[in-house]
Amino acid sequence: MAIELETSAHTDSEIFSQLNGLVSQWFKGKFGSFSPPQRGAILNIHNKQNTLISAPTGSGKTFAAFTTILSELANLAQKNELQDKVYCLYISPLKALNNDIKKNLLDPQDELNRLANRDLGIRVFVRTGDTTASEKSKMISKPPHILVTTPETLGIILVAPKFRELLRDIKWVIVDEIHALASGKRGVHLSLSLERLQNLAGNFTRVGLSATIAPLDKVAQFLVGLDKEEPRNCKIVNAQFIKNLDLEVLSPVGNIMNVTESQLEKATYETLHDLIQKHKTTLIFTNTRAATERVVYNLKLKYPKFYTDNIEAHHSSLSKELRFSTEQRLKEGKLKVVVSSTSLELGIDIGYVDLVILLGSPKSVSRALQRIGRSGHKLHDSIKGRFIILDRDDLIEDVVIAKFAKEKLIDTIAIPENCLDVLAQHLYGMAIENKDHIENFYATVKRSYCYRNLPREEFISVIKYLAGDYAELEYQHVYAKIWYDATTGYIGKRSKLARVLYCTNIGTIPDESYVLVKIGEQVIGKIAEEFLMRLKKSDIFVLGGQTYKFGFSRGMVAQVTAAPGKVPTIPSWFSDMLPLNFDVAMGIQRFRRLMEEKFNKYKPKSEIIDFIKEHLKTEESTANSIYEYFKEQWEYAEIPHDKKMLIEKLFFEDKHYLIFHACYGRRVNDALSRAIAYIASRLYHINVMVSITDQNFYLVSRMELNIKEMMEQLKKENLYELLKLAIDNTDVFKRRFRHCAGRALLIIRNYKGTRKSVGRQQVSSQILINACKRVSKNFPVLKEAQREVLEDLMDVKGCQKLLDDIKTGELRVREIETLIPSPFALNLIARGYSDAIRAEDRLEFIKRMHSMILAKIGVKNGKK
């Protein structure tokens, strides 16, 4: 049966008949009857079926998972057969959520004890990175029956000699917020931990809890892994759309095309204020921390009588205490409005919110639904969300996302595969657990969905890396973390320090290296180390909404002076922006085509407006803004769409621009733009600057580029290799390489008891990259950094599909020339470039700079 959608919904009596009497009594008293996800899930879990539950917040997901478990534990307790061991492991990505779960389980625990007239002795403990040594040893003598933890702590428990013994008989594992884990390396890490747990404990029932996400069958496979190369069985309970959706996209002005920025801002705050006042509690999501601060500041400034201490910001740069206090006050109904970036997206209990406002495009349908789902926390409340558009690109993204949500079309996520850095961590961990045969290591790894296709040679390359094979024999002891005996095939840990080293360096969240920005001794904020590399003296850049002039840097401090009102000379760091989902991007492209057809047929305005309203399910002023936006583009140039890629050639401010109207989302555009820029740099031996947004990208250079010549060299077959070369010297690759080196334990943060920062401060990524290249082009850490950039950060596959479409003629490429950027390109041009593709190697660059400087300052070569 493998992966199967659960179609039946069990009745109350069917479910209650299977449950422990006390648990039934408690449930009836507390909830009365079962919610849809519970009707689908409880009996499956009861029958030891792996189950993935996808449902919105507040639909009873938690007890869909826990009711069976409480019932079985109560059965054992009543028979006095409850043993000192862990029966259920609950894993969530957030420590805050762990504490919530413990609290939520207190109520049934108390109630069951009361109904039983005695303490049933069911214990629930939380173990995270914050748990003290004495608490841990207490758990060993009196183990929890339900252990609440995080993915990273599970990785540590697996090598803890005493603690791991408590997991030997585990019956259930619950993975909460699986949607937040599956698309990143934290999820990859967890998927391998679960297989290692399976080695220890044998089969257990896996339960995944997810907000709205797609594709569910892939996420289910991610949850359950494989057995004998086939996905293990899993039932999917899909209750994603059980709540009523009340969604609207609001345009603060009637026509976004003919207002000034300050008019738009004024109207936006009026709209915000109006909505907030009409509701009891409002949660506003922005896309950046800076925007979060700005909204709070402006609401207080513009409406001082309304917003005093009843408004708060909530984002990840704020201290834990501040965030916690905001969450508490939100729960207690003391706040009128909270503004958040991403930190309130995950399911910690935030109490009663009756409106969610999305300021700026959420970039994907599932993210929009997650955010909006924070309103109407009770089962029968409807979910109320309002998108407020900030600019013209937002406008079209928002309406298409809202349309998809209303039509229940969820965009898909990508699950990373064959990550060699995470693999290195786990193989090390497995070697610490037990000495074992290499084939057993490989078999364990291949059971994870994320490694089901892992080629043997890549697996071996990581084993060799861990065994220190890359260094000369006499030094191998320095680099080797494991030993591998090729004759017997056995693998084991190398040093007595292995366990400590593993436990203190485990995890996948990169240790970013930041440089403090200061004016004298006063700290202004921090910037990424790579961003510092780009700054030269007197550059103006933006930090926290203010402009500063760069002076010089010393170690990890950059000295600046305030430069209010100056125009930035260097763009901010864009690489961490949320990418527009590919499915949504294609939705926009299709809509663009329909619009072009209407304009080409000279349909009257009223008919087109009606079409927009109907097709995008949107109201008058939004439809009008869209109409005006498209009309301008159509009149000035042409409308690009899913069957026509428009390339706009432009000579602007002394530079040659090629603007590609390619609405495929940032991940595809990133790959495509760099591939073309790389071809240009080789063909014409020039440096090419690129800038990308979700809807288009440009190349800019000092000479005119021949599009045809470049496109001829761009082929699906050579794209991957081309991109490997294209990213080689870029900031983004250096940055990701450092992350991968950390995960693969090539650079270790916590070494021999102390936290070292030497790796970050003294060795540039480039030195590490050079050292690895000297070992081999296929050094696993290098390969992984390339893979991460090309497959996770960018979307090579999407890009390859595009090239296929061009080849077959499905997608037409059309060149036009313009004098000023067309309306669709304005946002892109305003943004500045984001990376450079170099034509020269280091020496050539230095020599060119030398000749240029000589020419400018007039000195003779070599001598004074």
Next chain:
Amino acid sequence: MARSDIIKEFEIIDLGLWIPEQKILAFSDFHIGYDEYLNKHGVFIPRHQLLDTLDRLKKIFIELEQKPETIVICGDLKHEFGTVNREEFFGVRDLLKLLLKNCNKVIITKGNHDTILGYAKMENVEIVPYFFVDDLLFTHGDSIIQSPNSAKAKTIIIGHSHPTLKLTDDMISEKVKCFLKGKWKGKNVIALPSFNLVTEGANAIAEHGFSPYSDNMKDTEAWAVPSFNDVLYFGKIKNIEKFIG
């Protein structure tokens, strides 16, 4: 050819400074053992430093075509403070043996990293706080030498600051090892680049001033050494500030 005059009769040969009159070849800041130091601090890059250093020196000796009388190392021969790691213990001796094969005497002016150097003692190797000959003063350069000889010197040759130029154009920037020549109390001061081949070095210019022996950065001149085959004169710092980070 990687040679260039820095002042009359003083010649840059790759990362070394050749003074024909006294037949002195000067180097600085080898930081032998830096790779092992990184390993010990959790950065697991392979150890190529010693071999690379010896190879590069051999190339310099071939290039020089004559045997120096004295090789002066302006400090920081080794890297670790207060301890001697394995790479240093064997590496420093291998390095000195190679130098002695190509000259008559090696003089090490102690650097701030050279806290323990006893194991480096061998015949024809002198370890001194500074070295004074004719009107030349060689010293590490982290502090001012309090000696009557100081006043007599016309040219001071120092290490310590690991000078580099950070060349920047649009979004691209590269650090490159360089020699600096400035003035201090009317004397010439030459700062040698570091011979640590694992890293380029520090951005001496942005970090205002490279040594107590420097009193006017703006008129300081720079020669970059991007590879064994290239020495590039960049002129005075004040003229190139726009191009360096």
